Amino acid sequence: MDHLTPKQTYQYLKDNPDAVFVDCRSEMEYMFVGHPVGSMMVPWYDGADWELNTHFVGQVKRIAGANFEKRPIVLICRSGNRTLEAGDALEKAGFKHVINVLHGFEGELDPNHHRNTLSGWRVDGLPWEQY
Template sequence: MSYEVSDIALPAALEQARAAASQANLAHAGGVTPPVAWQLSQAGQAVLVDVRTAEERKFVGHVPGTVHVPWATGTSLTRNPRFVRELEAKVAKEGGKDAVVLLLCRSGKRSALAAEAAEKAGFTHVFNVLEGFEGELDAEEHRGGQDGWRFHGLPWVQD
């Protein structure tokens, strides 16, 4: 079932994210935590898009059922110049630029940049998944011990 914002109101979590983003003058609709992102995607209220590289998805793991549109490619993280076009094509069935889109990367930083680019390109409901898939580095410079998708025990698979 596709979710179109014109049909029903945005879920409260997204309205709260949008309000916080507006207050912080963010250049995108805001951010949600991994558990909220999972709930929204499972309820068919949003499309979860992984913007990490194909290598990250393969070797680190990924969320089952996500759409993949890399923000950057390869181990050198070369910016994908077709990101916005690819994103629009992959979410076309869900409402295109009016779809509710949740962007996920490693720590929430690249996905915030991707959300800004999508917003500039006319997407109206693009949110960042805070914390990302692996989370922030801890004091020992390890990821996944304090936050992130996997830290929250949400579903993921590895090739």
């Protein structure tokens, strides 16, 4: 698995339009916190009980298409931790080029236990939307 900062990821996505950009946060996070423009939601954990999405790999395969193992898959989550588990599952399923977005969408906790202040997609001023 490769690791890129949000700004490096943004440039990578511009340079590699065949890459699949997957936001693996929950549906609630994706909709209400916001998400990077162009990302597709495929939760790793979701629901009220924070259940593992046992269909995650299959859903990403469907999005990536017939040559899924060769297409770059870029994963983003809240802080860059969930993507490590999700990326590992994809690699075990045969995906050859998985990229983890370091610091995720909201970044690490600051000394006051807040996100969106130190790092992450939003802090770096990259395009995002909310609905």
